[in-house]
Amino acid sequence: MILLNFNIVNIEAKCKNGAEVSDDERLKISENNTKAILRILDIHDIKASFFVEVSLVEKLQNLLKAISFQGHEIAFYNKDSNPEEIENTKRITQDFLEKHIKGFRQKDNKISYQSLKLMEFSYISNIDNAGILFPFKRLRRDTTIIEEDGLSIVPESISPYSQLPYNDFIFQVLPMKYYQNMVFETLKNDEFVLIYLNSWQFTDFKKYHFDVPFYRRLNSGKKMEDKLDALLTWINEKEMATSRMKDYIF
Template identity: 25%
Template sequence: MILLGFDVEEFDLPLEYGRSISFDEQLSISTNGTNSILELLRSANIKATFFCTANYALHKPDIITKIVNEGHEIASHGYYHSDFKPEHLKQSKEVLEDISGTEVTGFRMARMMPVDEAEIKMAGYTYNSSINPTWLPGRYNNFDKPRTWFYEDGVLQIPASVSPLVRFPLFWLSFHNLSLPLIKWISLAAHRKDGYLNLYFHPWEFTDLHDKEKYGLPGYIARNSGELFISRIKNFIEWAQSKGLEFSGTGDFASSIMEKDTATKKLIPAQ
């Protein structure tokens, strides 16, 4: 099983690199990328999960409706991409449910930063996919976290996939900078070990980010963006399908785990 997650957010990354970018352009870039992703998923006949900020959804409700109408899951990516308060957990869930007309059960914190699991549970989420169980200099060190799904404070945790042993991350940057044969080799090794992959990307990666003067992004982010990235992900999906691997939304995967746990508990006699 392969879980594809897309973090639909305001494209504010250039601000981190000293460039100015209007809010309208932030939305436009994310929207163009989201449409490219939807076309890719439609062509491959697979479903995925879109982790959306409430801020994006409020400004682009038609895109949220389009995502839902094409059979994909809406989950929360917080209220804003670059601002977080605990109350945003419940507020973003309510906004997304109102716009999408679907129940929102999953959450992913912006930039995979830590979030209080008690607050996640209180806000009504059943699963959290905010952990990258590896070390990323300047961001986080999660070598002490489990590599695969686990429960914490009653919330199902579904970490991003990393390789066995050395925990090399199979996240979005790897898909920009590694050769496709190497990505496939690591992915297959992780899938054989864990039984699933949890991969995440951003819509703006599916747009051309090579203009250094405009966006200010380093080469390791801009590399293979736009049409090149669309081609890479299309190639990866086709390869995975040729190997007999199936794709699923994160929420469906989470539900299957929780249903099995419930069934197991019913089989255990009361003490």
């Protein structure tokens, strides 16, 4: 099973040469990038899970309604919101979507599993920081979903052969043929592959002069759209099963 995820997060990088991009403009970039992702998913009739950064949820209500209407899952991505903010945002979101928010993601375990269980989340899908050298520091680890404090804990996927993780950075830099082979080989060994990307990776850095490292500009924008399109085309050609996170876990 392939679990395809997207993190909706604003790009945080500063701009070059003293230029500025306002918070509203950054939000609009995230919205447009997400709409590009939705178009590609719709073409291939594949459903995914979208983890929306908590502080952006109320600002993107119309976008989240569109995502949900198209059959995708809405979940939360937390950067630095506190439990009270998360709980309040969850209540508001469930009211306007008329659906229960089950998934939660963060890079560091800032919010305890007990607190998240009390907020009635059902599963946790934490991720690690990804940089140019980070993948080469990874060690083999268990990729099985476990239960803890009444929550399903979904680990990041990692190739049992190359030991490369399936994070946003690896998708961006690896040649598609190699990436496809990695997915195919991993599914022979594991029950699922969790693939996640960030909305900001679809930013046109020629138009917006953000000061990002060269390896993060590589294959970004339209090239990232083309890579995603190529991956989904391959998935359908090989008749590989895909699922939203909540459907697979429960």
